[in-house]
Amino acid sequence: MTPGLPCLPASSGCEVTKPPRAFSTLAPVRKRDGLFKLLGLCLLAGVLTAGILFPVVGAAGVISNQASETVEQTSSNLADVPPPLVTTVTDSGGKPIATLYKQYRIPVAPNEINDSLRWALLSAEDKAFYEHHGVNWARTLRAAVSNTAGGDTQGASTITQQYVKNYLINVVYRDDKAGQDTAREQSLSRKLKEARIAINLETKLSKDQILTGYLNVVEFSRQIYGIGAAAHAYFDTTPEKLTVPQAALLAGLVNNPIVNDPWNHPDKATKRRNLVLDRMVSNQKLAKADADRFKAEPLGVTPDTPAKPSANCTGAGPENGFFCQYVEDYLIKSGMSKDQLYTGGYTIKTTLDEKANHEAKVSAETQVSKTQKNVANTLSLVKPGKDRHEVVALAANRDYGIDQDQGQTTFALPSGVYNTGGAGSSYKIFTSAAVLNQGIAGIYSNIPVGSSYTSHVFTGGGSHCPPTGPPLNSKWYCVSNASKNSPGSSSLQEALATSPNTAFVGLEDRLGGTGPVIDMATKLGMRNTMASDTNGAEVDPKDPKSVPQSKAYGPTDKTPGYGAFTLGFSPTSGLELGNVAATLLSGGVWCPPTPLASLTGRDGKTVPVKEEACEQVVPEGLANTLAIGMSKDDQPGGTSAKAAAAVGWDRPMIGKTGTSQNNGSATFVAGTPQLAGAAMVFRTTGSGGLCFNGVGNVTTCGSNANMFGGVTPAQTWFGAMKNILGDQPIAQLPPEDPKYTGH
Structure with a gap:
């Protein structure tokens, strides 16, 4: 017989392998009536070992060298494919706010597995673990004989073999049903291959490493994998603190975690736990009296459900969930797959300022009730800078979550292109920047401001007011102002504060079309917005009607573009609108609005993230001068003056309100040198207007709509920023550049 093959004592022709000295109290010898059958199995083992399991010379083996190489490759996969781990998302101070995972797993080290757990598992699954070398031949070959007689091979695996099987199912082939x-x-060939890998592992790993590896991989149901996660989820404890009955329950689960689930099937779970306790007694690892006492104890699992964290951004809660969602979207856009994000075991330290985010949430919810149907109110805040634009807050009146009846949503309202009603006159910023860039006017230049204006450049209707000038051969584009009082003319700075439509459509005419305005919108920050289609969705290359806004509203061979672009009718991202203010307050340097402070891998090393580089998109003098041009909105006569006065605002700032057609959405983009951002209120579905009926009472409505950017959006921005900035020093705006003043 083959030397070293474990058999019972006195079995003829077999060498007896004694248990390690430290484990000398294993189960008693089997009864004599099994010796003859076991002897036959030992003989069969010798044949299989020589002919199948160890093919080392030419054609002497039954399995080819190619099969042997496959085994080696599979064995290597166990080391090359790491198990899925939990990714942790933190705020800017390192405090965890969310976990992302497909398998809830908390890895443990060998010294964290106590004796209660060790002997509960081995008594239940593999009491000869410390005796065999990866395969329990008595069990495996008995199963092989059963298989040849029409039975199956279940129940024959050692812990090492189960480690191999579970690693393949839960790790290597976790998304491959065919591989699983x-x-x-249940075939002899699969068992033999599994046995070879197990033997290979036993030559490379210690017994404690194998046991720990198995306990880190095995499933405990409900997305709970590994003993670290199971101890926490089932008993709110750690593996080294598991009691004997707790360990017995968990050891019993690995056999069939769904059937023995203690919440769904407490009777079956109790029966299985007690069976493990009995096996511990039989294995001389537990006194019978203690086992009887433990059997009388309740299961003791956490009430109702496992104590495991949420597997996605809902775990960040109603306030921080929108920020977590942006982190996920940002990393995926940067090249990380969702599978990598949810299995990589990263630590993502974000730029989230929880105090600022809380104030933003409170202010947004103060202005619009969280349960108000079909009305969203958002606030996005970005820190200006010439090397980074860090996002510090993303908030909404709605709570982040999946309970729609409570007004919750998982749509990225503050960051995504969800305001399909548009930003209104906030887009006049881009027309102003283009005019300054081309030298058409400076911030103090006088520009015409009539009560109505008819464009001779743009076409597309306007029958509500008569054309002026020479007769037109095509339709004209005519606009009027919200206010019937017109000064006739004003400086560009005054026009930015009072926002007459006629002045800015006239400036578009002088630019020759929307091309320079759209180009400036893209440069200053509306990149995802301009790349999205006219419904705010990603462009579908298979749909000829799905084109980016930059193309849909821009000039063509036949038209100079849509003159209404400066009036902000197109779908808009609030975060990108806020980043426009950050770009102007950074001397014209655009940076991607990043939510990332650092990204660390499971090995503790920094993981590089491919982020877009910062760009000097307009001359610094232009950006600084336009900031001065936008600095009067909060002053008497400005569209946000009342909202500023209501909170006692006393800081230099830039600002621009916007209201879309039919008052269905409104915005306020603004900033100080320390912090910039944008507030938006909009209908989430359908068309129509919004009615402002007082603070906290904003509703959808029809022809009597009265929402404006200077009301809810401005009140949201000032209400949050007053508390966020608190007693921080007052910072001055940068000096203007005479080149862009018009003097």
Whole structure:
């Protein structure tokens, strides 16, 4: 017989392998009536070992060298494919706010597995673990004989073999059903291959490493994998603190976690736990009296459900969930797959300022009730800078979550292109920047401001007011102002504060079309917005009607573009609108609005993230001068003056309100040198207007709509920023550049 093959004592022709000295109290010898059958199995083992399991010379083996190489490759996969781990998202101070995972797993080290757990598992699954070398031949070959007689091979695996099987199912082939089915296949060939890998592992890993590896991989149901996560989820404890009955329950689960689930099937779970306790007694690892006492104890699992964290951004809660969602979207856009994000075990330290985010949430919810149907109110805040634009807050009146009846949503309202009603006159910033860039006017230049204006450049209707000038051969584009009082003319700075439509459509005419305005919108920050289609969705290359806004509203061979672009009718991202203010307050340097402070891998090393580089998109003098041009909105006569006065605002700032057609959405983009951002209120579905009926009472409505950017959006921005900035020093705006003043 083959030397070293474990058999019972006195079995003829077999060498007895004694248990390690430290484990000398294993189960008693089997009864004599099994010796003859076992002797036959030992003989069969010798044949299989020589002919199948160890093919080392030419054609002497039954399995080819190619099969042997496959085994080696599979064995290597166990080391090359790391198990899925939990990714942790933190705020700017390192405090965890969310976990992202597909498998809830908390890895443990060998010294964290106590004796209660060790002997509960081995008594239940593999009491000869410390005796065999990866395969329990008595059990495996008995199953092989059963298989040849029409039985199956279940129940024959050692912990090492189960480690191999579970690693293949839960790690290597976790998203490959065909691979999982192969790993579960009840066939002799699969068992033999599994045995070879197990033997290979036993030559490379210690017994404690194998046991720990198995306990880190095995499933405990409900997305709970590994003993670290199971101890926490089932008993709110750690593996080294598990009691004997707790360990017995968990050891019993690995056999069939769904059937023995203690919440769904407490009777079956109790029966299985007690069976493990009995096996510990039989294995001489537990006194019978203690086992009887433990059997009388309740299961003791956490009430109702496992104590495990949420597997996605809902775990960040109603306030921080929108920020977490932006982190996920940002990393995926940067090249990380969602699978990598949810299995990589990263630590993502974000730029989230929880105090600022809280104030933003409170202010947004103060202005519009969280349960108000079909009305969203958002606030996005970005820190200006010439090397980074860090996002510090993303908030909404709605709570982040999945309970729609409570007004919750998982749509990225503050950051995504969800305001399909548009930003209104906030887009006049881009027309102003283009005019300054081309030298058409400076911030103090006088520009015409009539009560109505008819464009001779743009076409597309306007029958509500008559054309002026020479007769037109085509339709004209005519606009009027919200206010019937017109000064006739004003400086560009005054026009930015009072926002007459006629002045800015006239400036578009002088630019020759929307091309320079759209180009400036893209440069200053509206990049995802301009790349989205006219419904705010990603462009579908298969749909000829799905084109980016930059193309849909821009000039063509036949038209100079849509003159209404400066009036902000197109879908808009609030975060990008806020980043426009950050770009102007950074001397014209655009940077991607980043939510990332650092990204660390499971090994503790920094993981590089591919982020877009910062760009000097307009001359610094232009940006600084336009900031001065936008600095009067909060002053008497400005569209946000009342909202500023209501909170006692006393800081230099830039600002621009906007209201879309039919008052269905409104915005306020603004900033100080320390912090910039944008507030938006909009209908989430359908068309129509919004009615402002007082603070906290904003509703959808029809022809009597009265929402404006200087009301809810401005009140949201000032209400949050007053508390966020608190007693921080007052910072001055940068000096203007005479080149862009018009003097």
